[in-house]
Amino acid sequence: LLLQAAANLARRGLAVAYISGEEAVDQVRLRARRLGMGDAPVQLASATSVRDILTTLGTGAPPALLVIDSIQTMHSDQIEGAPGTVSQVRASAQELIRFAKERGSALMLVGHVTKDGSIAGPRVLEHMVDTVLAFEGERSHQYRILRANKNRFGGTDEIGVFAMAEEGLCEVGNPSALFLTDRAEQVTGATVFPALEGTRPVLVEIQALTVRLSSGATPRRAVVGWDSGRLAMILAVLEARCGLSFSTAEVYLNIAGGYRISDPAADMAVAAALVSALAEKPLPSDAVLFGEVALSGEIRPVAHAALRLKEAEKLGFAKALVPPSVADAKGISTKNFRTLANLVDHILGRD
Incomplete structure (x- = not known):
């Protein structure tokens, strides 16, 4: 879903950076081609060091949208500990959010969820961000629901329904049907x-x-x-x-x-x-x-x-x-x- 959104924004002339800590650049590029978005001018990188990411992004114009996939794989050298620990997730998120606020970028952090559907890691992460979007669905059904659990600048009473197709996620305009x-x-x-x-x-x-x-x-x-x-x-x-x-x-x-x-x-x-x-x-x-x-x-x-x-x-x-x-x-x-x-x-x- 985020790759489709990033590609659509990039095609409209916005600078978009997609940083993957779990997949190589070629893996992300293959998925983009499968979705028919291989020609979108999205800046791709595979990195887990927050210092390296922010140093690279700071050398040029800041991106309009920065996607981090996922926050559990990020590592800050200011804190000791392995990626995914409570202290590392908190410190990495703080550095990325500070960069986004200073440079005016929109920041999307992908986070893993536990078996009961709640966000994995420290609860303070939910307080640090402006919006929490949950992507729900069962593997046995093609429909997925995007729900806002928190939104500082809008309502949480709307859901987005998407159908999982070969070419990616397609919006369902009338879920009742x-x-x-x-x-x-x-x-x-x-x-x-x-x-x-x-x-x-x-x-x-x-x-x-x-x-x-x-x-x-x-x-x-x-x-x-x-x-x-x-x-x-x-x-x-x-x-x-x-x-x-x-x-x-x-x-x-x-x-x-x-x-x-x-x-x-x-x-x-x-x-x-x-x-x-x-x-x-x-x-x-x-x-x-x-x-x-x-x-x-x-x-x-x-x-x-x-x-x-x-x-x-x-x-x-x-x-x-x-x-x-x-x-x-x-x-x-x-x-x-x-x-x-x-x-x-x-x-x-x-x-």
Whole structure:
């Protein structure tokens, strides 16, 4: 991603320096050629000594953008210790940041992350920089998300979605369209839920399938992309509060597109998908659902309802099945439900 950004800026006439401490210059050049950017006038170097890097950059005009890949490989001779240690990372970052501020360059530091996704090394590194961007994604899926965890000069409520292709990373202008199938035909067990990535809504499709068992075998519960414990809770509420029986049916739940949801506002959409699959009653293809379900069967309001409705309206949805406190929004009508039993009656045509 940084190599593509550096090449695009260099093609626009800006001076860009890309310093790699992990790869040789030829390796970086090969990757640039594979991305179709081998002719971009990016200054490449392979070095790990901060003193050598800054001395070389100080001999001429400072670059508009300086990329360091990665900060864990840099070494400052002012501090004893191997590269990657806490003291070396802190000292190297301080020298590079001082150079950037004095010479007016934009500095991008690449940092490794730990298994839990946090930045490796000292936490003080996050306080020293102006912006922290996290690049997320799973190897099994082609989509990557760029998220701002910190931004001194802007908001952190936007994400960038990219698709990994042979020619590099391509921007995805409408992330919601990735996780929605063709809605031309009504299908049982399918609902659309406006999930939140930070405070940015992304519409995803929730798919449910129920299979009745004729024998006395134990029914199976399988879920992909959602919490299995929460699925068990929704099934229990549907049985205890709504009079539906899932005890003799196998239940399969899937979040389309390999997406993972932890938002409790998905409860209502999951429950509706399960009822639709069990009763073989399709929901309107132009409707979205969101709301948290309590153990009492009550449907509770959730945060950022207006943002969810706005995203749904932007993608052509005309209806929303929502908690009682949510009002109509521009271009989309809402139908409020106080309890899960009311929603079940609506799906089954009993209201």
